[in-house]
């Protein structure tokens with residue numbers, strides 16, 4: 825899968841919503857486009873600070889908040905108290921494995937598009953979180969007789 829990183833596209837996206845494309849903001853966007861694992865702010869911070877030691881946790885949290893407010897990224901509420909982020913704005917659902925904890929993208933048929941209405945209520949955002957046992961864990965369970 826993996827989306828190709830287009831630096832110009834990232835800068836254009838940020839400029840379009842009035843966010844100045846600073847080095848740190850671009851790095852965070854690049855990370856989200858490249859790593860489609862729906863990372864938490866903590867994960868992003870840990871990964872980026874090894875490459876860029878000047879990164880502060882506050883910068884990461886503030887940037888993610890700003891990007892989300894401007895609609896450039898999505899914040900996903902999972903059942904844990906952690907927020908996960910992603911840059912893929914196309915309509916899709918999420919599958920959360922109750923065994924390995926992985927959260928990955930799944931296609932959900934007949935998704936409600938933003939700006940549609942449900943019973944007279946305007947839809948701005950629509951999140952689908954499916955919980956279950958992922959393919960990988962099912963295979964492992966069968967092998968182990970679990």
Ligand SMILES: [Zn+2]
Pocket residue numbers: 921922923924925926957958959960961
């Ligand atoms: Zn699993």
Ligand SMILES: [Zn+2]
Pocket residue numbers: 862910912916917918928929
């Ligand atoms: Zn996703």
